[in-house]
Amino acid sequence: MIVVMQKGATEHEINYVVERVQSLGLRPHVIHGTERTVIAAIGDKRDEHRASLESCPGVAEVIPILAPYKVASLEVKPERTVVRVGPFIAGNSHIGVIAGPCSVETEEQTLSTARAVKAAGATALRGGAFKPRTSPYSFQGLKEEGLKILAAAREETGLPIVTEVITPADVPVVAKYADILQIGARNMQNYRLLEEAGCAGKPVLLKRGPAATAEELLLAAEYILNTGNHNVILCERGIRTFESHTRYTLSLATVVWLHQRTHLPVIVDPSHGTGHSALVPQMAAAAVAAGADGLIIEVHPRPEMALSDGFQSLTFEQFETTMELCRKVAEALGRVLGAGVPATCQ
Ligand code: PEP
Numbered sequence: 001m002i003v004v005m006q007k008g009a010t011e012h013e014i015n016y017v018v019e020r021v022q023s024l025g026l027r028p029h030v031i032h033g034t035e036r037t038v039i040a041a042i043g044d045k046r047d048e049h050r051a052s053l054e055s056c057p058g059v060a061e062v063i064p065i066l067a068p069y070k071v072a073s074l075e076v077k078p079e080r081t082v083v084r085v086g087p088f089i090a091g092n093s094h095i096g097v098i099a100g101p102c103s104v105e106t107e108e109q110t111l112s113t114a115r116a117v118k119a120a121g122a123t124a125l126r127g128g129a130f131k132p133r134t135s136p137y138s139f140q141g142l143k144e145e146g147l148k149i150l151a152a153a154r155e156e157t158g159l160p161i162v163t164e165v166i167t168p169a170d171v172p173v174v175a176k177y178a179d180i181l182q183i184g185a186r187n188m189q190n191y192r193l194l195e196e197a198g199c200a201g202k203p204v205l206l207k208r209g210p211a212a213t214a215e216e217l218l219l220a221a222e223y224i225l226n227t228g229n230h231n232v233i234l235c236e237r238g239i240r241t242f243e244s245h246t247r248y249t250l251s252l253a254t255v256v257w258l259h260q261r262t263h264l265p266v267i268v269d270p271s272h273g274t275g276h277s278a279l280v281p282q283m284a285a286a287a288v289a290a291g292a293d294g295l296i297i298e299v300h301p302r303p304e305m306a307l308s309d310g311f312q313s314l315t316f317e318q319f320e321t322t323m324e325l326c327r328k329v330a331e332a333l334g335r336v337l338g339a340g341v342p343a344t345c346q
């Protein structure tokens, strides 16, 4: 249920409703909107308590939440959530751009990539240190050593770090270095991991599972939101279909569908979504046209030498031209891509 407070309801009245919600065995989520405050009351036996909440002082109305996902829904919060970490802004007029290698391999590889993507207008650096690989014989990542390299790149460039955490036990070490915790597609429904990551106090980037519906993605996001962490970014990264000319099938309609149901920012990963560097620039631009609030793109100084996902990684030059293309689309829609127009293009 959503308890909608009257305009001008006092702090005291809001706190009273929060206490009532708790005493009824429900979990309160307070959302302060520009117009009014609403309190989402989440739990199993919601509807029984409707009348009791409706009669609390300062309450305008109590409405059932129809969507199966609650805190993520537009019903609870009609205003868009904007996730900001330093120069990275995703939501409303801003399109955040996260770029970098699939895996952190060496300091030189990561630092040179960080410099190049920053110069092209990216606002965050990606790089996997804990890698969830399909084969146990593939490169598994540099782990904490990789996190230290990412931290050095942040130190030099000022770009916040986005990196994946693959087990609940690794959350503390990853959160020590990362600015945004990435939950990978394979872990979208690892509910204990979602909760641990939510509790780390950093924004969480949640990727859609390759076999998950968009509704399941929103329900997974709900696990993070229920920890009280409202900084959640959803990511469409392609799903498994019978089609084989692309690594996955990148569902851009899902971006629009999600925006019609959730206030959370939605970003797109055209690298994993296509699996071919030649397809990335146009699909990145198409994602911007579909209203994506951000992009996450794999970039490598020498894709042919990459220890993971080289076939879908862009060179520095390709990333720069991709940014130019996406910027034109963003400008046509009245949005700002990444850091705006870099000095080299003015
Ligand atoms: C990645 O971002 O490198 C990655 C492993 O992505 P996904 O979880 O979408 O496969």
Ligand code: MN
Residues within 6 Å of the ligand: 102, 103, 272, 298, 308, 309
């Ligand atoms: Mn990858």
